[in-house]
Amino acid sequence: MSLFLEVVSVAEAVEAVRRIAPPPGCEDVPLEDALYRVLARDVLADIDIPGFDRSTVDGYAVAAAETTGASEAIPAMLQCRGRIGMGSADAGSIFPGSCRYVPTGGALPAGADAVVMIEHAEQIGDDILVHRPVAPGENVIFCGEDFGAGKVALERGRVLTPREIGVAAAVGADRVSVVKMPRIGIISTGNELVPVVETPGPGEVRDANSYLAGAFVTERGCHPVYFGIVRDDRAVLKRAVSSALDRCDAVLVSGGSSKDERDNTAAVVAELGEVLVHGIALAPGKPTIIGTARGKPVIGLPGHPASAFVVLVAVVDHLLAAMRQTAVSRRTVRARLTQNVPSTRGREDYVRVSLGNGEATPVFGKSGLLNTLVQSEGVVRIPASSEGFEVGEEVEVILW
Amino acid sequence: MSLFLEVVSVAEAVEAVRRIAPPPGCEDVPLEDALYRVLARDVLADIDIPGFDRSTVDGYAVAAAETTGASEAIPAMLQCRGRIGMGSADAGSIFPGSCRYVPTGGALPAGADAVVMIEHAEQIGDDILVHRPVAPGENVIFCGEDFGAGKVALERGRVLTPREIGVAAAVGADRVSVVKMPRIGIISTGNELVPVVETPGPGEVRDANSYLAGAFVTERGCHPVYFGIVRDDRAVLKRAVSSALDRCDAVLVSGGSSKDERDNTAAVVAELGEVLVHGIALAPGKPTIIGTARGKPVIGLPGHPASAFVVLVAVVDHLLAAMRQTAVSRRTVRARLTQNVPSTRGREDYVRVSLGNGEATPVFGKSGLLNTLVQSEGVVRIPASSEGFEVGEEVEVILW
Incomplete structure (x- = not known):
């Protein structure tokens, strides 16, 4: 294998993961x-919803035509023929010159096609003075108007x-x-990794990626299955990936994907199946692997959590959505940049930004800092064709 | 009680629910x-993160000063003193004129303060030709730079x-x-309600509100506790609310809140505690009750699911956020209206809209239609002081 990555574009990577997403069961x-x-x-x-003409207000069920021209000065007078009970199986009927009280959600009597709100009527003994006209259908949901029987809801x-x-x-x-909720196997690999419960010694760091990836796939409607930390040992990693493939629909391996002699993930995927992508024109997130084994996707994520998270958002999100047979649900806002954001043509840059007052401020600090993840609300994607955005430009921010 | 509602503003209602939100445990x-x-x-x-100076790239750990002026034409030449293993407890040291290979995430040796990316260097035997200068700190996260020991992360x-x-x-x-996750009791009341598994008879509808409210509180990080359907009977409702108060931190009762003789929720709350609000200047959602009993909030929601949902979004969301001691997390987008949206001054109108191409289109159909909930992506809030918005105006859409 060559020392440098033969990178594909983010769009190609997304196409690749969509292509290999296994069809879900249900x-x-x-x-x-x-x-x-x-x-x-x-x-x-299953049936017409509602199953009857239904009042949306408290008031008097009437024939709308009988309220034509009603006003405060010259109200329409209707005889009130009692009240309709909620859930009553028989709402009765009205005849010309009469009305019935109907509560919100109650059924209209036969002969009625509208409801006069109680606020627009006045009761005088058995008579109701209607102070405003109603149109046919006013304050009524007709039988089947919400959902028709047998129709797609x-x-x-x-x-x-x-x-x-x-x-x-x-x-x-x-x-x-x-x-079915896809089961996503999660493996972290690296001799430097210790479990979260341990205190890292010199040269060691805690395995944040298992938690980060696990929470991410949970948020995206998948079920994480944790396979823990694997040392930089090809045989051990192969056993772990193989075991994850037995139990899961896809596998995420973080770490072990840099293109040097530690490039275990690609080697293992090549042994178990096929490497489709090795390197994406994406910053951060370049050392990403996309492969398949036993008909299931295996994705190699960068070892650094901040980079891994960008790959989760930019690429893995599409895999999980495809596995769930739904669209990627991505919320974006438009904001003006408070600073120039330069970028290198030929790669897609994901620049973390904090948001406020309609403005997006690039988060200072090295992109390798984990704290930038919790100091930003989202990322601005700079296309590979662009050399960056200028201060004051309105950009789209993908909310994390 | 009077026949008409003495309404409060949405802001007053929100203030009320925030005031009565019980302090959460942890x-x-x-x-x-x-x-x-x-x-x-x-x-x-707990400790400095990272606990050592850490490379963010694959490359050569150097003293940055020794690369000053390096270029393709006149590279800096450094003797490579071997490789640093990942997770190695001892990264050794470099002396003037030397460097060590360090993988991404590896520890820098003593004496190094930057890393030259492998792409910018060339290995000739034991020597490394550096083609670009690096600044101190370049491609390095220093010990404690991400999170300092004892500092708030x-x-x-x-x-x-x-x-x-x-x-x-x-x-x-x-x-x-x-x-702690607040436990929210959920009660539906109404003689017209049947369980979802049953086929409604004439005048009957299924209890959608229990599911709607249950899913809403789950989405907002609370635990729903279902108490089922209660008939329009004050004594039965009182027992149900009382039982819910025993087991929950707050109770949502939908239905039974119209201001007529079926106004059971307010009566029950008054018997068990105090009614604080009876009616909100909100459309839809006017017949809403806010009360307390035994130090716990009891909220009466409108019986119609489409109205109840607006009250959940406009008011109950604030209660749940206060109970969780966090801010309401509300996503909004700005969009141009494709039509005039008239409103009545003196009440806050929530108009359902669908979104597309940066435009917000009011969802046609009667507001009492449940199908408008799934045909809209959010609502435009028209303040009580406004008579509406005009076509072409840019408005804020609260995403459902």
């Missing part, structure tokens, strides 16, 4: 456990946020068919 | 279980996202002290 889960899962099948409304591929969970409940989906 | 949890928890105590670095109140989890691991916090 499973049924109870709706209350489905938050943030991805729908594997459309959710259909939520499309497959949707992530189930609280709003989708509420809609699924309304249409009777107490269980939903969702994409 | 607990220690393993770092791997701490994602999205809120730090109850600062996390300090993460402040209390911070939400532990993957980045914070990674930093906590790096500074040795295998357990963290976090705010």
Whole structure:
């Protein structure tokens, strides 16, 4: 292998991970456990929702035509034919010249097509004075208007946020068919690494990457499986990756991907399968490996957590989204740069920035500093074709 | 009680829920279980991080001064005194005229203060030709430069996202002290409600609110405790709220808050404690109750899920954030309106919008339609002092 990396563009790397993402299975889960899962099948409304013409206010169910021209000065007068109970199976009917009280969410009686809000009516004995006209359909949700029986209420591929969970409940989906949570094996490799519970000696650092990558894949709706720290030993790493492949749908190996004699990850992937990418035109994050083994993706991340995190955001996020059969959910804001941000043409630079008052300030300090991760709110991506952005330019910030 | 609501502003409602938020306890949890928890105590670095001068690249550790003026034409020549192993306890030292190979993450030898990237050097036998000068500190993180021993690495109140989890691991916090997850009791009330597994009969609808509210509080880092559906019966509701107060830190009751004879929630709260707010100048979401009982917040939400969700976002979010002792985490984008959005002065309107191409389009259809929740990406808040926004105006969209 050559000493220098033959790098591919970030776009090529993203294409590669999307191509190798294994097709997910699906499973049924109870709706209350489905938050943030991805729908594997459309959710259909089992019946018309609502199943009846429903009032959206407290007021009087009327035939709208009978309120035409009503005003404070000349109200329409209707005889009130009692109240409709919530959940009542029979809302009765109204005949010309009459109305019925209906609470919010109650069913309209036959003959009614609108509801006069209680604030716009006055009760005088059995009579109701209507002070404002209502249009047909006003303050009413008609039967099936929200979701029609058999129609798609939520499309497959949707992530189930609280709003989708509420809609699924309304249409009777107490269980939903969702994409299986990908199991992502997480391995850290490096003779310098010690577990978090230990105090590093000279030359040693704690394994932050296992935690960082584990939390990242959890946030992205996947299940992390931890395989701990592996020394810089090709045979040992091969056993660890092999074991992770047995139990997981994809494997992330951090460290061991620099292009020198410690380049164990690429060697192991080559032995177990195929290295597709070795080096991305990305800063930080260049020494990244993309490969497959036994039909599963194996990604080699840089050993430094700050670099590894950029690769997680710029590349691995796309892999996980593809494995979940959903789009990458990325929140961005636009902000003006408070400083020039130079960049090297030919590589994509991810510059950490802090945000405030609509301004993005590049975070000072060496990019290898871990503290820059928690002092920044996001990154500005500088395309490979650009030599950077100038102070005052409006840029897109990818929120971490 | 009067027939009409004496409404307070949204700001007053938010102030009220913040005031009654019970102080949270704290607990220690393993770092791997701490994602999205809120730090109850600062996390300090136990030792200097890194604990040694550390290379951020593969290259040659040098005394920067010895590379001054180096160029392709006239390289600096240094004798290479071997390689430093990763995690090696002794990185040795260099003397004038010499350097040592150091891998990314490796410790610098004594006497070195910079690292020449391998790409900028050439090995000729035992000698290294350096083609570019390096500045002191270049490609090096000095001992303690990332986090100083005993210094705050993460402040209390911070939400532990993957980045914070990674930093906590790096500074040795295998357990963290976090705010206890508030337990939020969830009750739905209404004779019209049936469980999600049942098919609603005439006049009936499924209880979507329990799922919606449960998912919302889960998303906001709280633990939902479900108490099911309660009929419109004051004594039964009182028992349910009382039972929820026994087991939870706050209670959300949806339905039963319209200001008519079904106004059970306010009556129950008044019997068990105190009603502080009964009606908010908010559309949708007016029939909202804020009260306390046994020192715990009890919130009455509108029965309609679309209205309840607005109250969750506009008001309850602040309660949950206060209970977790953190700020409301709200993502917003700016977008131009594609249409006029009229509003009534004196109340805060939350208008659902869909987003695309930097434009916000009000979602058509009646606000009582549940499907508007999943057809919108967020809401535009129209302040009580405004009569609305005009087409083309740039507005802030609160992402759901």
